[in-house]
Amino acid sequence: MPRPRYPRLLEQFLESEAKGGLVLFLAAFLAFVLANSPGAAAYFALREIPVGLRFGGFSLEKPLLLWVNDLLMALFFLLVGLELKREILSGELKELRKAGLVLAGALGGMAFPAVLYLMVNPSLPQARGWGVPMATDIAFALGVLALVPRVPLGLKLFLTALAIVDDLGAVLVIALFYTGGLEGTYLLLAALTLGVLLLLNRVGIWYLWPYLLLGLPLWYFVLKSGLHATLAGVLLALAIPLRRGRPFQGAAMETDPEALEGELEALEEEVGEAQSPLHRLEHTLHPWVAYGVLPTFAFFNAGVALTGLEFGAVALGVALGLLLGKPLGILLLVWLALRLRLGVLPEGVDLKAILGVGFLAGIGFTMALFIAGLAFEEGLLDQAKVGILSASLLAGLLGFILVRASLDRARA
Incomplete structure (x- = not known):
């Protein structure tokens, strides 16, 4: 009997996230080594190379680092x-009771780190970094979890959904608290472009190319509006249809080998057309983001020179938020949700495993580095990076130990 398609896609997603975490780590390690080697000057100069686009009277020029952070990361967003929309409309977050533990854990995992950070850094400009320890790096977290043998699928789903909700929180934090002065004209143009995209969805356009084509001016208008350009990626995702393009009919299989090959090719094409535009785009984007966008971002952002750098209050606040705030916030609010009967633990999972996952959620990395770049200039930014890198490393190690110990104890 053939296996259901959704579990296979889920397994592929979890596996690719785990492998992507390894590539991400290697890129970050390379950046750190280069930033503290004789080639450091060349590494930092590479990030500042000006790159521009010109078309008639139109021109746009930025350092290479900002092209990576503003344009490439828009693909990540x-x-x-897409993942958020799918999970809310048809996935783990569709039913409130099923999502109760995830939502509670995510809320605790965002609030506690921010509060701990502000307790250490109550004054500006250091206080601007309160959003840095809030998010979870899903690729790294699942990569570490993949090292634990025989992890229950429910625990993987819990961590995945938790990280996705964390990302939503980070997107809202960026939109509300890390934007500059707003330009009304470009905001209006961005809103009109988004309106056209939503109209395409409403009238049933399921080809992807009109959405992607309009995504380019949407990115530019958001960039010029004062909002961070990467938010255009989230806005575009809202407009991508989740419904299927057409019903899947299938076909009777021929017995002749040549005819069978033709039937299989036609069936493959029909399966592709029957998928929703959202699933097709998510499936296409995922390897490019996991193995291209995120490692590139890590390479350009994880490099920090340790010479003369002190582990100051910003680094301490970030480290406490990720190492202490994340696991405690997740554990306490999951426990409270269980007491209030707002959800149930996944099969084969206890609160000790949830604590271990809480530490894995303390691997902030990608989104933490991203928010740190919005919150700080050089100096404080380097401190934040040291806090992120050191805390993420320790959180991954502690999370691995606790999850493995809890699962071994449960099987004993």
Whole structure:
């Protein structure tokens, strides 16, 4: 009997996230080594190379680092938006009771780190970094979890959904608290472009190319509006249809080998057309983001020179938020949700495993580095990076130990 398609897609997603975490780590490690080597000057100069686009009277020029952070990361945010929409409309977050533990854990995992950070850094400009320890790096977290043998699927789903909700929180934090002065004209143009995209969805356009084509001016208008350009990715994801393009009919299989090959090719094409535009785009984007966008971002952002750098209050606040705030916030609010009967633990999972997952959620990395770049200039930014890198490493190690110990004890 053939296996259901959704579990296979889920397994592929979890596996690719785990492998992507390894590539991400290697890129970050390379950046850190280069930033503290004789080639450091060349590494930092590479990030500042000016790159521009010109078309008639139109021109746009930025350092290479900002092209990576503003344009490439918009693809990451597009993928985040697609995952959020899918989970809310047809996945783990569709039913409130089923999502109760995830929502409670995510809320605790965002609030506690921010509060701990502000307790250590109550004054500006250091206080601007309160959003840094809030988010979870899903690729790294699932990568570490993949090292634990025989992890229950429910625990993987819990961590995945938790990280996705964390990303939503990070997107809202960026939109509300890390934007500059707003330009009304470009905001209006962005809103009109989004309106056209939503109209395409409403009238049943399921081809992807009109959405992607309009995504380019949407990105530019959001960039110029004062909002962070990557938010265009989330807005575009909202407009991508989740409904199927057409019903899947299938076909009777021929017995002749040549005819059978033709039937299989036609069936493959029909399966592709029957998928929703959202699923097709998510499936296409995922390897490019996991193995291209995120490692590139890590390479350009994880490099920090340790010479003369002190582990100051910003680094301490970030480290406490990720190492202490994340696991405690997740554990306490999951426990409270269980007491209030707002959800149930996944099969084969206890609160000790949830605590271990709470530490894995303390691997902030990608989104933490991203928010740190919005919150700080050089100096404080380097401190934040040290806090992120050191805390993420320790959180991954502690999370691995606790999850493995809890599962071994449960099987004993």
